[in-house]
Amino acid sequence: MRVIRESSREAVDRAVFEEFCAALRRRPAGVIGLATGGTFSAFFARIAQAVAAGELEMGEVRATHLDEYLGFDHDQRGGMVHELTSLCPPLRQMLDEDRFWPVPASGDAGAVQEHEQRLAEVGGVDIQFLGIGRNGHIGFNEPGTSFDLGFHRVHLAPTTRADARDRFAPDEPPYEAVTAGPKSILKARRIVLSAVGAAKAPAVRAMLEGPIDPQCPASCVRYHADSVVYLDPEAAAELGESAAAMS
Ligand code: F6R
Numbered sequence: 616m617r618v619i620r621e622s623s624r625e626a627v628d629r630a631v632f633e634e635f636c637a638a639l640r641r642r643p644a645g646v647i648g649l650a651t652g653g654t655f656s657a658f659f660a661r662i663a664q665a666v667a668a669g670e671l672e673m674g675e676v677r678a679t680h681l682d683e684y685l686g687f688d689h690d691q692r693g694g695m696v697h698e699l700t701s702l703c704p705p706l707r708q709m710l711d712e713d714r715f716w717p718v719p720a721s722g723d724a725g726a727v728q729e730h731e732q733r734l735a736e737v738g739g740v741d742i743q744f745l746g747i748g749r750n751g752h753i754g755f756n757e758p759g760t761s762f763d764l765g766f767h768r769v770h771l772a773p774t775t776r777a778d779a780r781d782r783f784a785p786d787e788p789p790y791e792a793v794t795a796g797p798k799s800i801l802k803a804r805r806i807v808l809s810a811v812g813a814a815k816a817p818a819v820r821a822m823l824e825g826p827i828d829p830q831c832p833a834s835c836v837r838y839h840a841d842s843v844v845y846l847d848p849e850a851a852a853e854l855g856e857s858a859a860a861m862s
Pocket of ligand 1: 650651652653654655681682695745746747748749752753754755
């Protein structure tokens with residue numbers, strides 16, 4: 616795993632966008648695994664802008680993502696597919712053309728199996744983007760999740776629901792979701808995790824300097840041979856010298 620301390624949040628956004636462009640160049644008909652959340656909002660806006668300006672060609676690429684709230688429709692406010700397609704219209708077009716494959720929000724075992732099978736049949740995910748929760752989650756794999764789990768249904772942790780409160784207000788955030796598990800995430804050929812802001816500093820430290828343990832789900836990324844972590848100064852603030860040496 617490489618850990619890269621960028622000089623600013625904007626530099627993290629640039630690096631993540633470059634990763635995306637490089638993945639498209641490497642395998643124009645590959646599969647991109649997206650993540651949602653504030654960490655990636657500038658990234659999606661940038662993709663949309665680049666496509667609209669004719670600077671980026673999505674070509675034959677396919678996309679999928681990590682997680683969805685249980686039972687959510689693609690156009691349901693607060694949902695992950697709704698977020699992705701609203702922030703990034705090219706993903707809306709890909710959804711309409713069946714080139715963006717959402718996580719089966721029903722959580723139904725057959726649908727989940729079909730989704731995993733479809734990803735496997737096209738050769739798996741080429742690059743998986745990840746954010747990290749304040750509690751160390753990736754996707755919606757909350758602390759305590761076994762690293763052996765594939766796609767599965769989850770109960771969201773209190774911090775995850777608290778962080779989702781704004782996107783659902785005045786309604787309550789959901790209690791359950793469907794997520795790619797650590798086992799599915801680690802199958803991606805390359806993993807790009809990014810973290811920005813001081814709120815993420817303790818989780819980033821646990822991920823990089825704590826034990827590799829389900830109590831910090833993001834720590835499983837250290838098992839992946841081709842993984843990179845981009846941090847802004849605030850997210851890297853609690854790291855010791857050892858992590859600096861990984862850069
Ligand atoms: C959402 C997801 C989550 C987020 C994480 C960080 O698809 O995978 O693991 O990446 O909760 O969220 P933000 O970026 O909003 O801080």
